[in-house]
Amino acid sequence: MVSIGIDLGGTNIKAALVDKKKGFIHSISIPTHADLGKEHVFDRIALAVKELLEEQSITPIGIGMGLPGMVSLDRQTVKNPPNLPGWKVENVSKEIEKRTGLNCVIENDANLAALGSARYGAGKKMESFIMITLGTGVGGGIIYKNKIYRGTSGMAGELGHVIINYHGPLSNSNTRGGIEAYLGQRFLSRFAADTIRQHSDNPLYKKFHKNFESLEPVDLHNAAENGNSLAADILRQAGEKLGYAIVNYVHILDIRKIVVSGGVAKAGKWIFEPAYETASKYLMPPFREDFEIVYESLGNEAALLGAASLAFEELR
């Protein structure tokens, strides 16, 4: 069985032809041109589908598409998606079906990243898990009993906006002291820069002091691997914050498998180990059983595979 997975972002439309058993057959990426308006974007998606199917003899069962924003419970309509100017409440499924002749279901992209992990990645062996995506922002998706936990309006799993310190710093949203304000890439880099500035003898200062903007979590990771204890300490503090947030997720949801994805997660054990230690310390004892934090290596492909999986599960 073959379906099309689409990941619609503000910058690019990624599309893939996916075999249910074997995974990716073929994938492409084209610019979204979001500024040209929604009708144009719908046309671009149809174009991506057409390109994807060129010289392919397979007929896909349909299209699953991930996009930012609040998706209706019937998985047809999206409401005010960020990064897609001019979109209000749009029946995306209908627009795509009209243009491609293929059935289409949509879902929030963070939820689909979790579904992709559940079907093709680190979450494959887990019946239930919490996926945390540490990227520019901090997002998440919840898989409960092998399905996306959606909540009452499809918005569940806004994990980046879970408060761990109500006195804490602001982030992109109006939440204060949310985990995104500590681990979102921009915030982590800023915290790192502020810390490194106080240590002008540190190799990281020498390397970045003219351009702290270019400092990325992977630089901290590499420095820590090379024995730079300041870098290790910065990542440890970030990991501890993640640990507090995980305590909150686990105490509410009673799901003890944590799958972490995204650019910041590439800092690996330097973040994961302090996160695990902090969470283990503050979790109530029964929740420590089977508690686990694992890395999802699928990266951006998780959302695309999740989109294709949605088509397999909703359109068969």
Place this chain on the structure above:
Amino acid sequence: MVSIGIDLGGTNIKAALVDKKKGFIHSISIPTHADLGKEHVFDRIALAVKELLEEQSITPIGIGMGLPGMVSLDRQTVKNPPNLPGWKVENVSKEIEKRTGLNCVIENDANLAALGSARYGAGKKMESFIMITLGTGVGGGIIYKNKIYRGTSGMAGELGHVIINYHGPLSNSNTRGGIEAYLGQRFLSRFAADTIRQHSDNPLYKKFHKNFESLEPVDLHNAAENGNSLAADILRQAGEKLGYAIVNYVHILDIRKIVVSGGVAKAGKWIFEPAYETASKYLMPPFREDFEIVYESLGNEAALLGAASLAFEELR
């Protein structure tokens, strides 16, 4: 249809005969004698059932029982329940069935309070809601799509141990800065006493300074109602903390109906209004739609009615 609901606590066994449509027919309460060991407690429960059915011509369909601790997914076995010394992993259902001849299912008492609210209380009109119990401790239960959301091991909804300030005070568990450390009755009373001690001209100081132990949330409520701005301020601060915790519940679960129960909740609007304001401020905009905080007036009866409801739903 009639069932028996039981609320097993460390101090008392409450039991009620409940008509599915009409609610309570008859209820009793006997001491648990928990210190005499589990076999004795099982016998006491059977005694309560016998007393309850005396001079009743009705045959109940079975027994639903709430108790503290972690209940297995098949709703038969409890693990290390607090306040019941000597209990380890116990198949309570089997023990009660053996002694009463009636089928028995068990569930965590906080979850049953939520179920009771869903079937007979403030939650009746809501398909999904989060129940927060503000008592000695802070507990909770989650109703999602008309059912108890149980998590992977029946432990979901440990709402009191959700961190809102990782620098914050300790509470009964090993969590730091959890909402229980601010709103658990003992903690709130202590905070109130510390504040009032600094205001020796306040009527509350005059009334309680010889015995701050006896100060209860209802005293703060009454003082606030009588125009005592210090009391109102103490409750406002508590309400704000509750608001932060609610932000966390809602962002994770996407459930926007909050039902609050328990002794501390009797402070009413003096806690609820600042909780609502704070949560509304820090919730992401889409989550503010349909957001609501309501008071559950069933009190301790919620758990008993929930226990009876469990029997109706699991034993028919």
